[in-house]
Amino acid sequence: MPQDDLNVGLLMFIAYREMERRVLDAVVAAGFDDITLAQARVFQRIGPDGTRLGELAEQAQVTKQTAGFLVDQLERAGYVERVADPADARAKLVRIAEKGRAAGSIAGRTVAEVEAEWHAHLGRQRMDQLREALSRLREITDRYAR
Amino acid sequence: MPQDDLNVGLLMFIAYREMERRVLDAVVAAGFDDITLAQARVFQRIGPDGTRLGELAEQAQVTKQTAGFLVDQLERAGYVERVADPADARAKLVRIAEKGRAAGSIAGRTVAEVEAEWHAHLGRQRMDQLREALSRLREITDRYAR
DNA sequence: GGATTCAGTCAGATTCTCTGACTATTATCG
DNA sequence: CGATAATAGTCAGAGAATCTGACTGAATCC
DSSP states (O other), X not given: OOOSOOOHHHHHHXXXXXXXXXXXXXXXXXXXXXXXXXXXXXXXXXXXXXXXXXXXXXXXXXXXXXXXXHHHHHHHTTSEEEEEOTTOTTOEEEEEOHHHHHHHHHHHHHHHHXXXXXXXXXXXXXXXXXXXXXXXXXXXXXXXXX | OOSSOOOXXXXXXXXXXXXXXXXXXXXXXXXXXXXXXXXXXXXXXXXTTOEEHHHHHHHHTSOHHHHHHHHHHHHHTTSEEEEEOTTOTTOEEEEEXXXXXXXXXXXXXXXXXXXXXXXXXXXXXXXXXHHHHHHHXXXXXXXXXX
């Protein structure tokens, strides 16, 4: 069985998935039980003032069609709404709706909870180093950052 | 747009996916162009002496049925083989076949390449700290470790 | 030795994702 | 300005991945 020979990428995946799982479970447990993982992955990229569909697709790394499909469901379930983009008549902004804000608040709380557990396990210094290293890494691994 | 307020989990995801993408691209470019991401995720968990289907499913966090479905494809494509588990007549071991070993070798090389890039970007110390923190984190986030 | 648990498979449905083609709007440039 | 190209999104259809539920055969547990 692989032990310490796991590559750094896989190690990140293990932890990430735990976070994702925990958050989705909490949201579902809070009564938002019609949301799926794929929907959540798109949802979490929506910015406070709304985000264009294409941008969501890029960040979630799926095609526009897939993102549209998921946003359709999120919209039908009442988590988001599509509004015209005042800056470009071709585009629409996907915005978080009331229900989505409620669900997002649960999610945010859970993220903080899990991070606190990690903090407790790693200790302050290592947690800071982890965050620092990951942020720097993002400079070369995230084509869509900023 | 979210910038530094991304949670640690999401930061890990961004980097992980970059690694995954790079590795799959390299494997496909090397001529193994019939392998998919889902198959690769299962494949990478196969240990040197073979691994049971159920174990693969657990580690890849899919159902046994899904894992079986993917192993079917990997087997048909010649990347793995199923052999009887000498220790338990109910079970079968999924083992890497010759073609799988070749593909795995490309993958391993690419992982090393990407890690080297990360190392170069972060510097030795930060890279070590990253690996250290992630390994420790695994103690509480990986239910299947060891 | 019978009941229970465990490993894996079969069948069917659902969800996710993609490619390709299309409409409408905006940007570019001679 | 007006033709052409690029961009934002949608529609349609197909394929891949995933799940739930039910089943078989083998081990384990009193």
